[in-house]
Amino acid sequence: MFQQGLKGVVAVQTAIASVDGDRGELRYRGQLVGDVIQGKSFDETAYFLWYGQWPDAEQLTNLQQQLISYRELPAHIVEIAQLLPKETPLMDAMRTLVSAYTHAEFQATSPAEQAIALTAALPVMTAAFYRLQIGQELISPRDDFGHTENYLWMINGQEPTRVQTEALETYLKLTMEHGMNASTFAARVTISTESDLVSAVVSAIGTMKGPLHGGAPSGVIDLLDKMKTEDRIDAVITEKLDRGEKIMGFGHRVYRTEDPRSVILRDKCFELQGEDPWIDLATVAEKHIVNLLNERKPGRALYTNVEFYAAAIMRSIAMPTQLFTPTFSIARIVGWTAHALEQQDNNVIFRPQSEYIGS
Template sequence: MFQKGLKGIVAVQTSISSVEGEKGELRYRGILVSEVIEGKSFEQAAYFLWHGHYASKEELASLTERLNAYRQLSDYLMAIARTLPKETSLMDGIRTLISAYQHAEFKELAIQQQAIALTAALPVMTALLYRLNTGQEFVAPRSDLGHTANYLWMINGQVPTHAQTEALETYLNLTMEHGMNASTFASRVTISTESDLSAAIVSALGTMKGPLHGGAPSGVLELLDEIQSPEKIKPVVERKLARGEKIMGFGHRVYRTEDPRSILLREKCRQLQQDGPWLNLAVIAENEITQLLNERKPGRALHTNVEFYAAAIMRSIQMPPELFTPTFSIARIVGWTAHAIEQQQDNVIFRPQSEYIGN
């Protein structure tokens, strides 16, 4: 039976996550994502996705030590980054560096250790390329900062506030994994050929680069930029609806109720809104826009998706738009690697059929 885009076709059995669109539930390893990430750092959430249980004190210390060690990029990778043309996009540059991350020591590691190495290296590569593209000196990683805080440090050259780190870490933890999305499927297809983990991540990054997958928060940012203040919410949105424009950040292809990630990000914005006017604007805007959509499109039940509050958080921590998709990738690499490991454990190469419709 032909299904365009494989919609509704089950191609994988997984114990990593589940997405229940009708219920509005996202589960990591069978547990609601809200429970998994509550009070957890990036390192703790990543360990849970990779291993299926929470890290002990010793296991967390070991993971943190290895992540810190793999933050150091080799001289040849630094040289490649500096050789790339300035007009190279961040996603293209990152793919190049991940593809080149194939030194002898890395190849000898078990795939679980390779996953840690690539997860640690990706934020460093992203910050390096961003700083080079904007004419700034590279800011070396710090071993005394956690994964999320270190990423912000390398981008801005300033130690982030607790609120900034907490806001971004919530976003990263919520977007680590989301079922059989396009980039995750691409990574599993690649690893199913018995290729290497770096190649699987390059495939995922190439898929994530597409605007239908990894670029959505930019549209929300443009909406918030146009609104600017609470009193302009209604006229801006009514004008867009009158022109038949889509209101970015509302509606989701999978969830038929509220996106659970949006609910948790909204709560984080409410907790931190005194630390950033953009977070406050997003909370107010959601309420008014939802009311307007219910009036204009009754029965559609259009709720905010994860991109809506992701854009508000990115703006609040002064993250430039060109870093949105790379930052999404910094979170999702945990899911990509978890799926690659799972695929290896019971591998069959993906080989779907095609239906010829030519003459």
């Protein structure tokens, strides 16, 4: 039976993650995402998604050492980045640089280590090309920084604050994986042909680039910028509702209740209240907006989605909008590679049928 866009069609059985939109649950390896990431670093969460278990002390140390070692980009990748026109969109540059990442030393490693290498290299490639775009010198990675802290360092050349690192790392851990989304499906289709991991990630990046999938929360940024202060919230939202405009950051295609990722980001923002004005504004604005939506659109049950608090976090660290979708990809590469490895373990090539409707 034909289902446009394969909506509702089960094409994969996976042990990596599950999304229950009716109950508002996202699970990593069967565990609620909030329980998984609580007190865990980016590295630990990635290990859990890749291997289905938590690393012991030795395994975690080995993983961290691998991630640090792969921050050093091969010379030819830096040269290609320098040759690309500065006006090249960042997602296009990421796709190009990842496609060129294959080299003899990389090919000699296992697929699992390749996943680690690509996860470590992607933020470095992103930061490097961003710096070239804005006419700034490239910044070398820091071995004494964690994954998220190093990414922020390489973008700005300044040591990020604890608040900035904690907020962004929470976002990265929450968006590593989200079931059979379009980019993850693209990665699995590519690897199912017995292609390589680099090609699978390139396919995923090309898919993530599309605004229907990897659309950045720039609309929420604009909303926060218009409000600026707590006393303007009601006026800005009322004006938008009077004009019949959508309130960006509210509602989700999958979740019929609150987006669990938004709930966790909100909790993190509550923890950080008083330390950043944009995070403070978002936490107050949500309450006002929900009340106004309930008054004007009763029964719709519109809740914040992950983009609302993600935008507040991006705004608080002054992240340029062109880095939003690339940053999303830097998190999601963990899920892409986990799915590609799982596909390799029990592979059948994807070969759906088509229905001819021409003359």
